[in-house]
Amino acid sequence: MEKLKSLIDDLNLKYIQNMNDFTKFLLLSEEELAGMPLEFLKDLEETDGKRKVLLTGYHVTPILEHCRVGSTRKQIAVAYGQKGGKQNVAILEKLVQIRHRLARLLGYSNYSDFAIEPRMAMTSRKVLEFLEEMSEQLSDLANRELTVLKELKMKEEGDAQFGMEDLLYYMKRGEQHKVDLDIGEIKRYFPVKLVISGMLKMFQDLFGRILPIKHYNTTIH
Structure with a gap:
């Protein structure tokens, strides 16, 4: 049993290392990144007239949420889904077998x-049983949404097939349509330093003590 647990820990660690060591990136033009906020584009390294997009959540998630180009979203989603490659597929297969043996x-x-x-x-x-019950109750609502x-x-891209890479973008679009808000415009009125200072002031009031606000790094995006 201890040997199997040790194998499971080793495989888990190797899986995570493979994910962290994955440094692949894509070079995309500004046209391919249409819809992305200007501050996001400025943060991307420029190479041969294109922008270097790392396959990390820090770059991938904003693109899946804001990029208007469907082919770019799909390209990013597919590349990100291949992180770790065949090595991690093999690790998962071993983990399933070893976990079953342990159980x-x-x-x-x-x-x-x-x-x-x-x-x-x-x-x-x-x-x-719980998941099946929830599925029955929510499937109609999910299908409507x-x-x-x-x-x-269809309105934005024509008769194109809807894929998983479209989900975040059109959820955002749906939210904007409902409340008729431009999130990028709103962010102009909430600069990062002001927001973080306000949050720390709230914590300070909540816990009744002074926090060293000036020592906090306010370069978070």
Whole structure:
């Protein structure tokens, strides 16, 4: 049992290291990044007349939320989804096998039952029943909302297939349509230093003591 636990820890660590060591990037033109805020573009390194987009959450998430070019969103999503490559696929396959062996050794029918026992649900069967019940209750609502997002895409991009890479962007678009707000315009009135100072002042009032505000790094974006 201890040997299996050690193997699981080693594989988990190797998986994370593969993700962290992944330094691939994409070079995209400003036309391909249409819709991105100017401050975001300024932060990107310029190479051969194009912008260097790292496949990290810091770059990927804003592009999936704001880039108007569907092909760019898809390119970014596919490349980001391949982080770790075949190495991590092999690690996951080994983890599944070793976790199952560990669970069987401890008298469980599968790893899910082993992992869930100390939690509120206690058995994987209860979790599956809960998920099935929630799925039945929410599927109609989800389908209606997805239809709205597809209609938004059709208006902006024509008769193009809706993919997972479109979800964040059109959720943002849907929010803006509902309240008729330009998030980029609003951000102009909430500069980072002012927002962070205000937050620290709130914490200071809440906990009743002085916080060394001037020592905090206010270069967060």
